[in-house]
Amino acid sequence: MVTIKDVAKLAGVSMTTVSRAFNEKAVIKDKTRQQILDIAKRIGYVPDYNARGLVTKKKFVVGIFFSSMGDGTSRSFLSSIISTAYEALPDNYLLSVNDIRSVKDINGLVRNRMDGVIVVSQSDRDNDFIYQVKALGLPLVVINRFLNDPDIRNISGDDLRGVKDAMTYAVKQGHQRVGMIEGIPGFTSSTQRRQGFDQAVLANQLIVNPGAIQIGDYSLTSGQQAMIEILRLPKEQRPTVVFCANDDTAIGALRACYAAGVRVPNEISVMGFDDSYYASMSVPALTTVRKPILAMTTRGIEDLLKLIDGDTLSADNHVILEPELIIRESVQAISALD
Template identity: 30%
Template sequence: MANMTDVAKLANVSTATVSRVLQNPETVKEKTRVKVLQAIEELNYQPNVLARYFRRTETKTILVMVPSIMNNVFPQMIAGIDLVANQAGYKVLLGNTYQEPEKAYSYIEELKQKQVDGMILLTTRLDYQIISDLADDYPVVLASDYIEGLTAPTVAIDNISSARDAVEHLLQIGHQRVGMITGPLDIPLSRDRLKGYRQALLGHDIDVESVLIQEGDHTYESGYNQMNKFLALDKTPTAIFAANDSMAMGAIKAIKAHGLRVPEDVAVVGFDNIQFSAIFEPALTTIAQPLVEMGKRSMELLLKQIKGEPLTKKQHVLDTKLVIRESCGYNKQV
């Protein structure tokens, strides 16, 4: 079944132009209007009935798109979004893409068809130009990720400096051979955390060894598997920085399975400060993100766009904190 994007491609116009032809044809030049109508007829495009109704009426619903609801970070961010949304009389729908681009595009189509009033993306694998184009025409906020040059409103942390702080701590307490388990490197925040790791090592005149960098996928299992690769090296790392807490916990499990101790034999630092990190054994040293606040700020920005209010500031960078616990073997702030 054809959608508005298909019509726009065939007519060589934007989806916004197609929408105007359907909703306010008098605002579109006749030549352009004829092209769009011909494309609609050729593709037998049937405009969504719900969208036609909602062009005059708010849905009072927003969509939050996540790559995987299994990621322990997102529930806290969604809680912050939901809190602000409810106070403003909005409902929150959750779109889980399972990291599949086609599902992401189907959710975007819901926004374009005006089945929801706005969308918050909690990280994304979409090309930044797609996000920028979307944000030019619709209320959209990108949360968690920061993409250089992106014009869409963004709520994030400084992943580079936060990762650098985590590794810097390990270096300051005496570790010279620090391995890293990254997140998926097709995501900007994963690349930024790797950049922070590299900066910390180079700042101490320590060579960055490719063998000490393994790519995970933010799951407990990948942390376990990639740690096993480190432990198979002739010269194993004495400390590990994992790009999220779930992978850090998986790494600790692998270390223990080899009969080694954390932090006595291998120190471990994670990232995110999910709720379970404080009661894990040993309690996990980690970078704390203000997850609930990030969700709240994202919804506040989205509401301003929905109401047509100007945004005086589009890029919001929130502070993080190094939380030192037992897993790195040092219980005082350096």
Template identity: 30%
Template sequence: MRKSEPPEPEAAARSVTIQDVARRAGVSTATVSRALALPERVTEATRAAVFSAIRETGYTPNAAARSLRAKSTKMVLVLLPGIGNSFFTPVLNALEEVFTEGGYGVLIGYTRQSRSRETHYARVIRAGQVDGVLVVTGNVPRDEEFVSVPDTVPVSLMFSEIPGTPQFSVFDVDNRGASAEAVRYLISQGHRRIAHIPGAEGGLEASERLGGYCDAMREAGLPVDPALIWRGASNFDFASGERAARDYFALDEKPTAVFAAADEIALGFMRALKNRGVGIPADVSVIGFDDTEYAVHYDPALTTMRQPRNEMGRLAATDLLRRMATGRDGTVPTLKVRLACELVVRESVRAVE
């Protein structure tokens, strides 16, 4: 507002560069750069001069110039599937926190299961716009030109692994084992006729959870009845649960318990049943998977298998930070971390007989 800086009469709107600081402090640009990067390498006096020049000009180093020279952008790309699912909210929260703490920015991308978007993000990676990639469920983006993601950029996977990719770190849970444990819990409560609502077909998680359901049933000597496996889920969402409710009502011999592949599916299912006067857990017990925010607040509160989403996010981010920090020699070992799920007993399952 005040007109108290008349060094350059014309150039007013231009942003302040390291040159301006150097001129003002009476040193070279190299010294300014050093004062910033290695303060102990410059004299007390010069350091003071440089810092006061920085303060007076309001200088901030240009990110693009720095990236160009350093060949590092200090940014990571977090790829999410991007259906409006709040499952990922706490994950993103954990990631942002750890990455910001480590000096990295978080660029997000929603792949939306679209090929063109994957190609788009492959190009972002190849343009050197990010130093690392975190794929939160889904596929690693590949380019139409067969040019895969360069091996110089570390990539990590969360929630679902891609078999045969030792070059990626993986952070997931034992979906099959945890699902079996959930079903075993229902069995321990006296349930014998147990249905399953799987997630969308094609996903590795969904088929693993279905596998766990089958494991537990067989292990207990119970039949795996196709009529009790309600296909047709389009996603891990309410609508899939509501759709499954139709299968429930169409059935003559009802199950006494249901294992849903995700909390949102369980909630949608419960809602549909309650709407038509079916009591939960009075008439049907329901167990979910994930332990999302709403599981505990629903009525009845949902019994579910918890995925430690926050911890997984923190671990995945920390690992990626480590791999990005270590030289690009490709010698940094990747991690395959499988975390334990935890059964959270609440109100939606009751003991029978």
């Protein structure tokens, strides 16, 4: 194994100088650094992270924990978060990807091997884990879900605003009678999306007939089921646009419409939330709200790194990022309705 000693000998300098050449902030003459770096490259020296970490007390590992990896909203949820996280992370950091559910020994896994932790949280059930990490005193950032704790750095998307924007768009298209298929009751995301819907209804004096709001569980089949119920309404009471709490639900709703012979968007408009892979592939392609998940990830890593370095962050631990409305084909202007 080629060590810092070998480089030092060849370069005719001390070990420390070599060490300095590899550590950005150190004072060392540019020329010396360059010579050392050249020699190191030539003989294939790379610093040993175990030795380095032993003295600096660092692990150069950031852990990223998912609520439940299989349930990511979109097909690329997991992968695009991971890729984005790497981009925001310095080259010398490793990203350890984990499923919260499968963490057995938080002491052995987290405390001892990671400099900090990002939790990509999908539900309240993650709080246990989050507070265990917090208790460890490890740098921690929770993203993807609003966390009501001023002591924990939290980056979330403004779901309420996203739904409101989507509904406002529908109103601009002339829709007045509206409906919704909700997410799993109790989930913060469900609550916020419902609130966004309600606020839009209030602000625009929209009509919500009984039966126009159904409870779903974020699954395709629940969307299908819910839409069947909505379609039971007589046509003149039926909403002209249905906002679905996520894309899977919306695709289920689309399917129910197709089965019932109700054309989308000609006879009824449908909106989703998430912008999953199949949102663009569905027929008609889904108009939906895209969470700023990549921006959340980038910001999350940035903040985590600052926390790791002991820097202070902005006073308010809640960072809320704006979602984006993705307009496709599943909403039609009301004047154009058949």
